Amino acid sequence: MRQILVAGNWKLNGSLDSVKQLVSGILGGVDDTGNTAIAVCPPFVYIPLVSNLLVGSKVKLGSQDVSDQESGAFTGEISGPMLKDFSCSYAIVGHSERRALYAENDEFTARKFAAARSCGLIPILCVGETLEEREAGITEQVVARQLDAVIELEGIAAIGDAVLAYEPVWAIGTGKTATPQQAQDVHAFIRGKLAGLDQAVADKVQILYGGSVKGSNAAELFAMSDIDGGLIGGASLQADDFLAICMAGN
Ligand code: 13P
Numbered sequence: 001m002r003q004i005l006v007a008g009n010w011k012l013n014g015s016l017d018s019v020k021q022l023v024s025g026i027l028g029g030v031d032d033t034g035n036t037a038i039a040v041c042p043p044f045v046y047i048p049l050v051s052n053l054l055v056g057s058k059v060k061l062g063s064q065d066v067s068d069q070e071s072g073a074f075t076g077e078i079s080g081p082m083l084k085d086f087s088c089s090y091a092i093v094g095h096s097e098r099r100a101l102y103a104e105n106d107e108f109t110a111r112k113f114a115a116a117r118s119c120g121l122i123p124i125l126c127v128g129e130t131l132e133e134r135e136a137g138i139t140e141q142v143v144a145r146q147l148d149a150v151i152e153l154e155g156i157a158a159i160g161d162a163v164l165a166y167e168p169v170w171a172i173g174t175g176k177t178a179t180p181q182q183a184q185d186v187h188a189f190i191r192g193k194l195a196g197l198d199q200a201v202a203d204k205v206q207i208l209y210g211g212s213v214k215g216s217n218a219a220e221l222f223a224m225s226d227i228d229g230g231l232i233g234g235a236s237l238q239a240d241d242f243l244a245i246c247m248a249g250n
C-alpha cells in the first residue's frame with residue numbers, strides 16, 4: 001500500500017507575511033492529517049524561512065524547480081545542493097508551466113531530474129497533455145514521451161526513487177478537474193508502462209494527480225487505485241483548503 005502524498009505548489013505567490021500565516025495555519029491542523037505525507041513548495045526566496053518554520057513537524061519542504069547545473073557561471077540558477085542546505089526533500093521538475101512558458105523540453109527536464117537525484121532530492125516529475133493533445137487522442141503518447149526522456153537518461157530504477165505527477169494541462173488552474181476515472185486511466189497507463197520495464201518500480205512509485213484538486217473532490221480522486229495523492233496549486237494557498245485535501249488522504 002503506497003502512502004498518500006499531498007504536495008502544495010505555491011507557484012509565484014506569497015509575501016513574507018502571507019507565507020508565515022500559511023505555514024502556521026498548516027502546522028495548526030497537521031495533527032489531524034493522519035498518515036498522509038505532506039510537502040509544501042514555496043518560491044525559492046521563502047525556502048529558508050519555511051525551512052525554519054517546519055523544523056520538528058512532519059511537513060516536508062520542496063522546491064518548484066532546480067537547476068540542471070551544480071555550480072558555476074549560471075546566473076539566476078538555484079542548485080540542488082543549495083536546496084539541500086535548507087533541508088529540502090523534494091524538487092518539482094518539468095511542471096507544465098516551465099515546459100510551456102520557459103521552453104523547458106523533455107531532455108532538459110530529464111537533466112534537472114538527474115541533478116535533483118544526484119544530490120539526494122526526490123524529484124517530483126510532472127507529465128501531462130494539453131487539451132489539444134487530449135482531443136487528438138495522443139495523451140498516452142505524450143505522457144510516454146515525457147517519461148521516456150527521463151528513463152533514457154537515468155534508467156528505470158531512478159523512477160523508483162522519484163514521485164510522478166500527472167497534471168493534465170487543461171485541468172490546471174481552470175477549475176476543470178479530470179474526473180477520477182479520467183485521471184485513473186492515465187495513472188494506470190503510466191504504472192502499466194513502468195511495470196513493463198520493472199514491476200517493483202511500478203508498484204512502489206507514488207503517482208500524484210494535479211489539476212484543480214479541492215477539498216470537495218480530493219477524496220474521490222485519492223480513492224482510485226493508482227492515484228497516490230495530489231500536487232495542489234490554488235487550493236494550497238489557504239491553510240484550511242490545503243488541510244481539507246490532506247485529510248481526504250485518510
Ligand atoms: P491548480 O491546483 O491550481 O489547478 O494547479 C495544479 C498545479 O499546477 C500544481 O502543480
